[in-house]
Amino acid sequence: MRSASQKQSSEEEISRLKEQxxxxxxxxxxxxxxxxxxxxxxxxxDDIDSMLILGDSYLMxxxxxxxxxxxxxxxQLAPERRDIKRRINLLQxxxxxxxxxxxxxxxxxxxxxxxxxxxxxxxxxxxxxxxNASKLLDEYLNSASPAQxxxxxxxxxxxxxxxxxxxxxxxxxxxxxTVVVDALQEMLSNLLIEGDLENGQVMPNQxxxxxxxxxxxxxxxxxxxxxxxxxxxxxxxxxxEAGFEIQKMDLSNPEETINxxxxxxxxxxxxxxxxxxxxxxxxxxTANLPVLVDLAADFSHLPAGHPDIPTLxxxxxxxxxxxxxxxxxxxxxSVPGEGFANLLRQxxxxxxxxxxxxxxxxxxxxxxxQNSPFFNxxxxxxxxxxxxxxxxxxxxxxxxxxxxxxxxxxxGDMEIYQLFDNLPDTRKxxxxxxxLEDYPYLLAQMDLxxxxxxxxxxxxxxxxRPLMEAGVRRIPWIGSPIPxxxxxxxxxxxxxxxxxxxxxxxxMIQDRxxxxxxxxxxYQKALQRENQVLSKSWVQLVQVLxxxxxx
Amino acid sequence: xxxxxxxxxxxTLWYGVEWRCQVPARAINRNGRHSxxxxxxxPFIGRDPDADRICERSDIxxxxxxxxxxxxxxxxxxxxxxxxxxxxxDEAYQLIPPSNQEYAAWYEGSVSETVKGKxxxxxxxxxxxxxxMANAVTLPSKxxxxxxxxxxxxxxxxxxxxxxxxxxxxxxxxxxxxxGWSGKSSQFRTLLESGMVExxxxxxxxxxxxxxxxxxxxxxxxxxxxxxxxxxxFQSSLGGRNWPSPLGYFDVGLAPLCxxxxxxxxxxxxxxxxxxxxxxxxxxxxxxxxxxNCGWMVENSVGAWQRTLLDLVDHxxxxxxxxxxxxxxxxxxxxxxxxxxxxxxxxxxxxxSSQSVLKR
Numbered sequence: 001m002r003s004a005s006q007k008q009s010s011e012e013e014i015s016r017l018k019e020q021x022x023x024x025x026x027x028x029x030x031x032x033x034x035x036x037x038x039x040x041x042x043x044x045x046d047d048i049d050s051m052l053i054l055g056d057s058y059l060m061x062x063x064x065x066x067x068x069x070x071x072x073x074x075x076q077l078a079p080e081r082r083d084i085k086r087r088i089n090l091l092q093x094x095x096x097x098x099x100x101x102x103x104x105x106x107x108x109x110x111x112x113x114x115x116x117x118x119x120x121x122x123x124x125x126x127x128x129x130x131x132n133a134s135k136l137l138d139e140y141l142n143s144a145s146p147a148q149x150x151x152x153x154x155x156x157x158x159x160x161x162x163x164x165x166x167x168x169x170x171x172x173x174x175x176x177x178t179v180v181v182d183a184l185q186e187m188l189s190n191l192l193i194e195g196d197l198e199n200g201q202v203m204p205n206q207x208x209x210x211x212x213x214x215x216x217x218x219x220x221x222x223x224x225x226x227x228x229x230x231x232x233x234x235x236x237x238x239x240x241e242a243g244f245e246i247q248k249m250d251l252s253n254p255e256e257t258i259n260x261x262x263x264x265x266x267x268x269x270x271x272x273x274x275x276x277x278x279x280x281x282x283x284x285x286t287a288n289l290p291v292l293v294d295l296a297a298d299f300s301h302l303p304a305g306h307p308d309i310p311t312l313x314x315x316x317x318x319x320x321x322x323x324x325x326x327x328x329x330x331x332x333x334s335v336p337g338e339g340f341a342n343l344l345r346q347x348x349x350x351x352x353x354x355x356x357x358x359x360x361x362x363x364x365x366x367x368x369x370q371n372s373p374f375f376n377x378x379x380x381x382x383x384x385x386x387x388x389x390x391x392x393x394x395x396x397x398x399x400x401x402x403x404x405x406x407x408x409x410x411x412g413d414m415e416i417y418q419l420f421d422n423l424p425d426t427r428k429x430x431x432x433x434x435x436l437e438d439y440p441y442l443l444a445q446m447d448l449x450x451x452x453x454x455x456x457x458x459x460x461x462x463x464x465r466p467l468m469e470a471g472v473r474r475i476p477w478i479g480s481p482i483p484x485x486x487x488x489x490x491x492x493x494x495x496x497x498x499x500x501x502x503x504x505x506x507x508m509i510q511d512r513x514x515x516x517x518x519x520x521x522x523y524q525k526a527l528q529r530e531n532q533v534l535s536k537s538w539v540q541l542v543q544v545l546x547x548x549x550x551x
Numbered sequence: 552x553x554x555x556x557x558x559x560x561x562x563t564l565w566y567g568v569e570w571r572c573q574v575p576a577r578a579i580n581r582n583g584r585h586s587x588x589x590x591x592x593x594p595f596i597g598r599d600p601d602a603d604r605i606c607e608r609s610d611i612x613x614x615x616x617x618x619x620x621x622x623x624x625x626x627x628x629x630x631x632x633x634x635x636x637x638x639x640x641d642e643a644y645q646l647i648p649p650s651n652q653e654y655a656a657w658y659e660g661s662v663s664e665t666v667k668g669k670x671x672x673x674x675x676x677x678x679x680x681x682x683x684m685a686n687a688v689t690l691p692s693k694x695x696x697x698x699x700x701x702x703x704x705x706x707x708x709x710x711x712x713x714x715x716x717x718x719x720x721x722x723x724x725x726x727x728x729x730x731g732w733s734g735k736s737s738q739f740r741t742l743l744e745s746g747m748v749e750x751x752x753x754x755x756x757x758x759x760x761x762x763x764x765x766x767x768x769x770x771x772x773x774x775x776x777x778x779x780x781x782x783x784x785f786q787s788s789l790g791g792r793n794w795p796s797p798l799g800y801f802d803v804g805l806a807p808l809c810x811x812x813x814x815x816x817x818x819x820x821x822x823x824x825x826x827x828x829x830x831x832x833x834x835x836x837x838x839x840x841x842x843x844n845c846g847w848m849v850e851n852s853v854g855a856w857q858r859t860l861l862d863l864v865d866h867x868x869x870x871x872x873x874x875x876x877x878x879x880x881x882x883x884x885x886x887x888x889x890x891x892x893x894x895x896x897x898x899x900x901x902x903x904s905s906q907s908v909l910k911r
Contacts, residue, residue: 086633089906364631371686371905373704407683414672425676426701429683432623441631445684 014044021053028241028535030057031115035193038106048074048081054105054114055087060360061117062527064091065101066110090368108185109178120533125162125192132156133163162191216546217262221249221277222269225296226307226382228336228465229436232269234357235294238535239267239542249277260284264546268330269294272323273312285329290545293330298340299323301458305384331545337463339483352541356465357534358472358526364440365472369447374407375509378446378475380466383413388452388459391480393419395501396450400427403509409446443473448508448515449492451479452501464488471526476518478504491522552585554898555609557595559617563735563768565791567641570710570819571615571691575894577713578887585895596621598628611635611898613689618681619674626684635905637898638685638703641710643695643815644675651812652737686905689897691817694837698815704904706897710819711887716795717826723799727760728864731801731829733788733820736769738813739776745807745834748776750856755782758864766797795823803863803870804831806839809851814838821846825882830870832859845878 017040024033034057041050055070068091075084103110136156165188172180218239222232240246247263250256251274258276260266260283271277271293284291300323302313314320327333332350335341341353358365377396379389400406400423408428410417417430434442443449449470453459464484470477470491477492478501479485485494493508495501508515527533556572558564576587588609594602595614606612612634614626626636647654657675679702682688687704690696696705730751732742742748755761755778764784765773773785786797804824808816816838824831825845833839835848847863847870849855863870883889 090633367631367633368906425679429680431627431680431684434624434627438624438628438631441627444631 010044014040014047018047018049021050025053026241027243028532030118030532032192034111034115034118035189038108038111038189039193042106046077048078048084052084052087057114057118058105059087059091059366061114063101063114063117066105066114067091069101070105090363090366107182108189109182111189112185118532125166125188129160129163130166133160133167136160137164137167162188165191215243215245216264216542217245217247218265218267218542219247219249219258219260219263219280220267220269221251221274221280222267222271222294223251223273223277223311224436225270225312227462228296228356229439231294231296231336231356233436234359234531234534235267235269235538237359238357238531238538241531242535242539244542249280251276261287261289263289265542266291267294267542268292268326270296270299270312271326272299272314272319275322278322278326281326281329285331290331290548291329292332292334292541292545293326294334295327295340296336298343298458298461301461303384303387303456303458305386307383331548332541334541336465337461337484338487339461339463343461352537354534354537354541355463355529356468357529357531358440358468359531362440364438364444367441367444369444369473372407372445372447373405375403375405376407376409376445376447377505377509378409378443378449379411379416379452380442380446380449380469381410381412381416383415385413385452386415386419388454388480389416389419391454391498392450392452392495392501395498395505396420397422398502399505399509402506406509411442440469440472443469443475446473446475448505449475449477450501450505451477451485453480453482455480467492467522468526468529471522471524471529474519474523476508476515476522478508488525490525491518493518552611552895552898552902553609554579554585554587555605555612556587556589557592557612557614558589559615560591560593562790564616566735566788566794566819568615569791569794570817571639571641572613574711574713574887575708575891578711578891579895581888582891592617592622596625598625606634607632609634611637611902613637613639613898614681614685616640618685619677623677623681623684626681630684630686635686635902636684637687637689637901638682639689639708641691641695641817643698643812644678645698646810646812646815648740648810648812650740687901691819692815692838695815704901706901708894708897709885710817710822711890711894712822712826712882712885714826714883714886714888717798717823720796720799720827725800727762728758728802728867729762729764729784729800730803730805730860731764731766731798732805732807733766733797736767736772739767739772741807741809741813742776745809745851745856746853747805747807747851747856748778749853750860752778753853753857754860754864755779758861761864764797764800766794795827798823798827798829801827801829802867803860804829806831806833806846807851807856808834808836808838818842822882822885825874825878826885828871828875828879830863830867830874830878832856832863842878842881845881 017036021033021036024036034054037050037053040047041054051070051074055067058066058070068088071084071087071091075088078084165184169181169184169188172184220236224232236246236248258280260280266280266284268277268281268291271281281291281293299312299314302309314323327349332352333344334352334354335344336354336356338353341351344351396408397420400408408420408423409431410428411431412433414430420428431442431445449466451466453462459482462482462484464487467477467479467485467488478495479492481494481496493504495504556576558568558572572589576589579585579587588605590602590605606629612629614622614636618638630636644657647657658673660674682699682702685703687706688699689706689708690699691708691710693707696707699705751763762782762784763778764786766786766788768789770785773783776783788794788797804821806821808814814836818839821831821833821839821842831846833846833848834851839846839848847859849859
């Protein structure tokens, strides 16, 4: 029987490990974090926190059966926890069939696969170590005296031990020897955890708490655009999760004094919408300090009635000058779409295209649709798009009349709702504008998304964001043939004329299997736009710009 | 299960709030197996932290009537967080006749804060959006349910009596016979158009001991009834103050229904009469069809009303005796405490079906 002091010491150890795991999560070192939580759970099978973190991670990786096993174990231990029940409900309502997973959730192979899926990293150890280990093995195998070769490289072998094991795992996999794979994987996991705990970047401070190393300081500010409503939030999330310290600029306080030179980088989102931020861009440029100007859209071609016109439109000559100046002064311009990026490249601006992403940890993106008695045809538009809808209006009206279980769900623009006055009230519903935090839920009320754009200069530079959003929600789409839609190419159909809209609508309404297939392929495509995936592009761009300051 | 009722504080709406929100909430909490909270509209739509905390803890939010303006995005906010939202109302707003004083507010008003941009639509249009957005709709009458089933899933939750509140009421001693009517001032036209008031005038001429007591929110329309001032009494019921105490003065309950709007009414008014053993006369209508053995139904003609009202005055004790038998026993079965499991069962079914696997 364990004494009270032993128990307390064990609890302290768990608590320390979990805190360290959380710190790793905060600085986006997902692999290290998950290895720690799986170790905690192996040694303390009743640790609910670890169960939930691993369960959530499996869920995010699309491994629902593993997630369900963990949630159910947690629920048995704490049946009063409604958050756990909700997770189970979420899984049960969003997944049609469950099969038991092949491995237990803490199995080293399952954890390794999980890390691979979440981080996108095929290897558990750095590529350079694998190359060196491979070289070392060759040397050893070709040596006349292998024992001597080992003795000569003992220090190197110690350093490269994880990589050597990884090479052996690969060989065992090729041989089909899963027993060896599992044994080696366990060994590798233990080694990596030891390494993480001993040499990790997250170390206890003098108060016994763990904290991340000194972070580069970035000032982020700007004016939101209806074209990319949550882009600035995504940038903030991605960079802070990657270990940068983000300070948000308060545009509501124009009197705020900012020391522009204090920051390693300034990220200015649509800076021409704010005189203070425009000045900041200029003063950074004057001081030869890096500034990243992020533009949501080609504001020089905003169509009439666009909701951004009052805040970001270029009708005011001062704002137009500010727009041009911020592009000229930027160390780099980031934009969300290839169409706009190409225009800027032609004008010889330094441009990086980083598309809009979504956050898998925002449960509103993944929450199951609530059941509806209707097949909901969605039009998620912004004001000013009435002309875009004209091509499909007759087609939509016709299918809604022909298929009595369908309903039109419109958001954003009342004028567009009124274009469908000829439909009875029972067959159409308008969802008023929601707060940004609730935005992902809009599409949860649609079974099919229509993305119509008429042929014009601005629409040619519009992005594939609506298609990505449909993909995240696993709903199919029908869209106009703008370049971004053609390029996206997954999860839906293209329609250019009224007849084509009608035909594609009919197909989608009648063919449930096709819808499911599109939903799945759209989702797979959308996974490439998850913030953690896009994080690499943002981090790389930001690091390059910061290094310029240091240089 | 945790149920939260969201209700408007408008004093003219107190009767609906009482029956649709307060009564079930009290019964749920008395029952003890589940819990119910009540939040006024303003803190709900204003996202007051205390109101948010209550919503956060709830499984189901029942929103009474005011489905427009800021209510719609707030509904969406909670649905996005897994709360099941039910729209509940008790009148046929889609059929309000232009003569009804509420018509202008529903059909000519605007709720500009709902939608930024051009042409914000009228409350009735936005109300229909709210009905469609909710997970389900609960209504007190089958006729009303039939009207709305094309919009969303609809469940009938009849108005059930909180009997405790009626058991405390004593008959108030008075001379003669008092005919009593209670309702909103917007329903005054029904009194006239049903032929009931004309019938009362004629009865009052030949039976001077009979009087009419009006319990309503505004007094100013009494002149329209053209009844001698010594035969008409008024009791304000604005905000539900003292209700149901004034029912103690009623010897005979009146329940005229006339327009299509009236035909969608619930049976709350007559259940109150029955619980207090008050004989009542109502218009022949679908709304009262199931209660045809518990009261006295008349066609909407002056003659039919007059004959029945006169008979009631002349043979009041017989009617009184009859009202204390079958109708009273029926009302006991309509107690909220007897039926609370049915209400909870409907909420549970709505929650289950709202969260069931998608059809996609």
